[in-house]
Amino acid sequence: MGEFNVWTSLPAVAPEIGLTILAAVVLLLDAYLPKEKNRARNIAFVSAVSMAVLALTPFIWAPAPNTSELFWGGMVRHDALGQLFDVMILLAGAITVMIAVDDSGVGRRGEFHLIVIIVTLGGCILSSSADLVMIFVALETVSIPLYVLAAFRREDNKSSESGLKYFLFGSFASAILLYGFSFLYGLTGSTQLTAIAAGLNSEIVSGNLVAVLAALLMVIVGFGFKISAVPFHFWTPDVYEGAPTPVTAFVSVASKAGSFAVFMRFLIEAFGLPAVSADATSTLVVIDGQTIQTFWVNLLTVFSILSMTVGNVLALRQKNFKRLLAYSSIAQAGYTLMGLAALQAQSAIGQDIAMASITFYMFMYTFTNLVIFAGIILFVEATGRENIADFAGLQRRSPWLALAMTIGLLSLAGIPPAAGFFGKLFLFQAAVEANLVGLAMIGVLNAIVALYYYLIIIKIMYVDQGIDEDKPLAMPRSYAWVLGITSVVIIILGVIPTPIFDLAQQGAAAVRLAMGS
Amino acid sequence: MEFNFITVAFIVFSLITLGGAIGVVTCINLFRGTIWLMVSLFGVAGLMVLLSAEFLAAVQVLVYIGAIAILFTFAVMLTRSITSDKMRFTRVWVNVISAGILFVLFALGVIYPVWVANAATHFPVTDAGLATTTDLGVALVSGSQFVLPFEVAGLLLTAAMIGAIVIARDADDEGN
Amino acid sequence: MPPAVPTEFFVMLSMILFALGAMGVLLRKNAILVFMSVELMLNSANLALAAFARQWNEMDGHIFVFFVMTVAAAEVAIGLALIVAIFRHKQSINIDDLHQLEG
Numbered sequence: 001m002g003e004f005n006v007w008t009s010l011p012a013v014a015p016e017i018g019l020t021i022l023a024a025v026v027l028l029l030d031a032y033l034p035k036e037k038n039r040a041r042n043i044a045f046v047s048a049v050s051m052a053v054l055a056l057t058p059f060i061w062a063p064a065p066n067t068s069e070l071f072w073g074g075m076v077r078h079d080a081l082g083q084l085f086d087v088m089i090l091l092a093g094a095i096t097v098m099i100a101v102d103d104s105g106v107g108r109r110g111e112f113h114l115i116v117i118i119v120t121l122g123g124c125i126l127s128s129s130a131d132l133v134m135i136f137v138a139l140e141t142v143s144i145p146l147y148v149l150a151a152f153r154r155e156d157n158k159s160s161e162s163g164l165k166y167f168l169f170g171s172f173a174s175a176i177l178l179y180g181f182s183f184l185y186g187l188t189g190s191t192q193l194t195a196i197a198a199g200l201n202s203e204i205v206s207g208n209l210v211a212v213l214a215a216l217l218m219v220i221v222g223f224g225f226k227i228s229a230v231p232f233h234f235w236t237p238d239v240y241e242g243a244p245t246p247v248t249a250f251v252s253v254a255s256k257a258g259s260f261a262v263f264m265r266f267l268i269e270a271f272g273l274p275a276v277s278a279d280a281t282s283t284l285v286v287i288d289g290q291t292i293q294t295f296w297v298n299l300l301t302v303f304s305i306l307s308m309t310v311g312n313v314l315a316l317r318q319k320n321f322k323r324l325l326a327y328s329s330i331a332q333a334g335y336t337l338m339g340l341a342a343l344q345a346q347s348a349i350g351q352d353i354a355m356a357s358i359t360f361y362m363f364m365y366t367f368t369n370l371v372i373f374a375g376i377i378l379f380v381e382a383t384g385r386e387n388i389a390d391f392a393g394l395q396r397r398s399p400w401l402a403l404a405m406t407i408g409l410l411s412l413a414g415i416p417p418a419a420g421f422f423g424k425l426f427l428f429q430a431a432v433e434a435n436l437v438g439l440a441m442i443g444v445l446n447a448i449v450a451l452y453y454y455l456i457i458i459k460i461m462y463v464d465q466g467i468d469e470d471k472p473l474a475m476p477r478s479y480a481w482v483l484g485i486t487s488v489v490i491i492i493l494g495v496i497p498t499p500i501f502d503l504a505q506q507g508a509a510a511v512r513l514a515m516g517s
Numbered sequence: 518m519e520f521n522f523i524t525v526a527f528i529v530f531s532l533i534t535l536g537g538a539i540g541v542v543t544c545i546n547l548f549r550g551t552i553w554l555m556v557s558l559f560g561v562a563g564l565m566v567l568l569s570a571e572f573l574a575a576v577q578v579l580v581y582i583g584a585i586a587i588l589f590t591f592a593v594m595l596t597r598s599i600t601s602d603k604m605r606f607t608r609v610w611v612n613v614i615s616a617g618i619l620f621v622l623f624a625l626g627v628i629y630p631v632w633v634a635n636a637a638t639h640f641p642v643t644d645a646g647l648a649t650t651t652d653l654g655v656a657l658v659s660g661s662q663f664v665l666p667f668e669v670a671g672l673l674l675t676a677a678m679i680g681a682i683v684i685a686r687d688a689d690d691e692g693n
Numbered sequence: 694m695p696p697a698v699p700t701e702f703f704v705m706l707s708m709i710l711f712a713l714g715a716m717g718v719l720l721r722k723n724a725i726l727v728f729m730s731v732e733l734m735l736n737s738a739n740l741a742l743a744a745f746a747r748q749w750n751e752m753d754g755h756i757f758v759f760f761v762m763t764v765a766a767a768e769v770a771i772g773l774a775l776i777v778a779i780f781r782h783k784q785s786i787n788i789d790d791l792h793q794l795e796g
Contacts, residue, residue: 004661013665020672073661111683118676125669133757137666140764141673147771148680151778160779161791163684167775168727168788171768172718175734178761179711182741186704189749191757527698531706538710541729542717554729557710561736564706567698568743573758577739580762585732585769592725592773596780616716620708656756663756670763677767685774 004073011061012071012078012128015086018054019121022047023114030110040108041478044101047113051094051120058083066506068514074192075134077265079514080507082128084359084500085261088366089127092253093120098482099374100246102381105153112152115145116250123254127261130269132181132191135262139177139226142255143170149250150243162242169225169235177222183215184270193269194515200270200285200292209287213295219266220299226259227333230306240326245380248322249373252329257362260336264358265511267296267340273515276348283515297344300337301439307334308446315453321376321388324453328412329369331450336361338443339427342434348512350433355508357426360501364411364419364493371408371486374479375401382473388457393466398473402461404483411490413454414447419493426501527567534560547593555586572650703744710737724779724786728772735765 010017029043063069068079076082093116100106100116122141129135147170151163185191187208188199199205200212224232240248271292272283285292311331318324339361342354378401379394380386395402411418414425424447431440475483493500537557544550558581565574656662710733717730739758746754780786 004659006660009660016669020668023672023675072665073659073663075663075665109683111679115676115680118672121672122669125665131666133663133753133760134666134669136757137669137673137760137764140767141669141676144673144764144767144771145676145680147775148677148684151684151775154684154686154778157782160684160775160782164724164775164779165791167772168724168731171728171731171772172734174768175714175731175738178735178738179741182738182745182757185754185757186741186745186748189745189751191753524698527702534706535709535713538713538717538733541726541733542713542720544726547723547725550726550729554732557733558736561740564703564740565743568703568747570743570746570755570758573739573743573755573762576759576762580766581732581736585766588769588773589725589729592776595777596725596786613716613720616712616719619715620712652752653755653759656752657759666760670760674763674767677770681770681774684771684778 009071011063012069012076013125014057014061015054015090015124016121018057019051019117019124022050022054023117023121025050026110026114026117030114040110041101043110043113044097047117048094048097051090051097051117055087055090055094058086063510066510066513068507068510070130074195075131076125076128077130077511077514078128079510080503081261081355081359081511082507084363084504084507085127085257086124088257088363089120089123089254092250092257092366092370093117093123095370095374095482095486096246096250096254098478099249099370099377100244101478102476103244103246103377105155106244106246109152112149115149119145119149119250119254123258126258128265129262130193130265132185132193132196135266136174136178136181139259139262140174142258143174143226146247146251146255149247150239152247153244156244158242159244162239165235166239166243173222173225173232176218180215180218180222183211183218187211187215193266196270197272197283197285200287205287207288209290212285212287212292216271216292216296217299220296223259223263223266224303227256227263227336228330229303229333229337230310230330231303233307233310233330236330237323237326240329241320241322245322245373245377248325249370249377252325252369252373253366256329256333257366260358260362264340264343264355267343268355268511268515271296273351273512274344274346276346276351276512281516293344297341301341301436304334304337304341304439305442307331307337308443309334312446312449312453315450318453319387319389321386321391321457324388324457325369325372328450328453331446332361332365332412334446335424335427335443338431338436338439341436341439342427342430344436345430345434347433348509350430351512352505352508353426353433354430355511356501356504357423357430359504359507360426360497361423363500363504364423364490367486367489367493368408368411368418368420371404371483371490372412374482374486375405375408378473378475378479378483388460390466391457392460392464393469394461394473396469397466397471398475400480401473401475401483404487405461406458407487407490409454409458411494413451415451417491417494419490419497421494422497422501426497523567526563530560530563530567532560533557534564536560548590551586551589551593554589555582558582558586572653700744700748704741707737707741707744710734710740722787722789724776724788725773727788728769728776732765732769735761 063078068077122138126138147167150166151160153159188196228236271285275282308331311327315327339354339358345351411420414420428440534557537553540553562574562577657667714730714733721727742754742758
């Protein structure tokens with residue numbers, strides 16, 4: 001690391017600095033803007049546009065190509081993967097603020113925007129953390145304000161209840177995660193992830209296989225909660241249904257993307273990667289002749305299969321749209337876990353594809369989920385109903401809304417030309433490269449089951465007769481922009497996925513090289 | 518473990534900590550539960566002193582007992598739930614047994630191999646080189662150490678403070 | 694000179710505390726008590742971290758404890774606000790009464 005130099009360190013946290021300034025500005029605007037009709041809308045506009053502009057900073061202050069350097073005393077890495085996660089989390093924040101504008105009781109309060117900005121900041125820093133202390137603080141910076149947002153609609157019973165449930169489960173999971181961290185520190189005497197890997201490989205830890213596995217298990221339980229993987233998914237449907245819809249949208253993308261990014265980094269940096277060729281060195285942690293990676297790959301494979309299957313099967317019988325999306329998001333976490341299991345690949349290309357496919361999947365999932373949630377918010381604000389059956393005849397009430405939601409649903413189902421197709425394709429490819437053909441097959445089967453409930457919704461919107469079909473839905477301009485931009489991004493990612501995927505692959509290669517394997 | 522003043526203190530503080538914890542887990546009266554929590558937190562503060570982490574012990578007393586436990590007391594009073602907790606437990610035996618198994622697993626799987634069977638970690642420890650409060654303070658603001666989490670924690674506290682006010686405020690002062 | 698109380702005693706103590714806290718979370722029905730048990734779990738982690746910091750003769754563990762306390766303070770502020778908010782709606786903070794959301 002060498003001598004600390006503030007000027008060379010600043011680019012690693014450029015978006016975070018921008019977000020801190022933005023938070024202060026929004027706080028002041030909320031306190032001093034005169035009361036008038038468009039006040040909340042103006043604040044929302046300022047924060048949304050600023051976050052969208054900040055999404056450019058990772059490219060302006062880009063990391064040196066093909067490097068993954070540590071900055072700020074080993075707290076964060078600055079690399080292309082972190083850059084991509086920063087972009088998606090910042091855009092998720094911007095879009096959330098935009099779609100919350102007209103949601104009653106949420107977007108009209110200035111504090112909402114401030115808390116969204118701080119969660120975004122936590123997510124950005126989480127996705128590039130490289131130290132246990134930083135991971136813990138960033139993870140809590142994402143989680144704790146989200147508990148508040150889930151309960152933000154005070155007059156609504158359901159919202160408070162979902163906030164409390166999210167909080168109780170979330171703090172329990174954090175405590176377990178923290179205990180796992182404390183063991184890793186105790187075994188190796190270091191909080192820096194790569195130093196932990198070195199410590200675990202040294203003589204001192206030999207004979208302590210069970211202790212390492214117990215610590216790893218506790219960490220996996222903690223992260224499993226954050227990404228809502230089965231069997232730690234209990235909170236998901238209730239929180240998704242009860243929280244205000246813009247908050248649900250934000251929880252489902254920002255918190256999930258950040259957690260997946262840091263989970264991936266944790267497993268790679270603290271437990272190593274296999275050697276990519278015969279003459280390369282393996283960085284895998286081996287204790288008493290047992291490779292730790294075998295343990296977590298098997299465990300995550302099981303969780304992946306469980307999440308896909310349980311999520312999809314339970315989604316089949318949901319009537320509430322938000323609950324359906326909750327189970328769908330559990331299933332999507334299952335697909336993404338496949339990418340983590342694929343990190344056991346023995347070739348450079350296999351490991352790169354595994355990391356890049358997770359990144360690409362989260363990237364497209366961010367836009368996909370946001371477009372559907374934007375549609376739900378628009379519909380629920382107009383009609384006050386959120387059951388799937390109520391969407392009947394939507395195409396005749398608002399053809400553009402129906403089209404945007406169809407694009408989102410096709411993307412979730414993985415049908416071209418929507419981005420979800422390539423998202424799933426890359427994950428399956430990664431699994432096959434890593435000799436996990438069986439897992440890939442189960443993934444394909446699950447994707448086919450999932451087709452059913454996504455296509456049913458499209459059929460309901462286009463074919464079924466609704467009760468008030470003659471009443472067209474008004475489309476406010478901010479929603480029109482959000483729906484338009486996200487739909488176009490989904491289609492572009494679905495037609496030419498290579499720019500983002502190549503960037504993700506470069507970032508993956510940089511991480512792999514930085515690990516020394 | 519030789520028998521001297523420090524071991525006696527360790528045993529006393531351990532009993533305080535665990536006694537308080539058992540009090541929290543089994544109490545009927547919720548208000549007494551908060552007092553038990555304070556007792557347990559105080560025990561941990563004492564143990565921190567034995568671990569030559571005096572600064573952390575002070576913070577433990579100030580933050581945990583002085584602020585967190587007092588907030589719990591407020592919450593108990595605000596929700597008037599002191600006597601309403603008739604039904605104490607859910608699924609008692611399942612949970613007692615699973616917690617027992619959890620602990621035995623920990624003890625057999627972690628304690629024994631790490632610190633009893635494994636002589637490699639039994640290197641002598643002296644308190645001489647341990648960090649002072651000054652070192653901790655410097656580490657928190659040094660760019661090559663922990664300044665980044667320190668700043669992020671500051672923002673987290675700001676967000677939490679604002680959020681707590683937003684959700685706990687009465688619905689009728691909207692717009693003031 | 695070895696310290697009078699070896700590290701493993703502190704770690705053993707912290708494990709008992711962790712198991713007690715976990716038991717409290719799973720056993721109790723009152724939201725405040727569940728949350729107090731979570732605080733016990735966080736304290737057990739703090740105790741383990743401080744013990745390990747002495748074992749390794751290193752400061753990072755102390756810093757970690759400091760951050761855990763900070764985060765716990767934020768968590769408590771939010772948690773108790775949420776509990777007070779739910780009490781206003783339901784006149785109860787029994788977690789078995791949280792069944793508005795089911796399906």
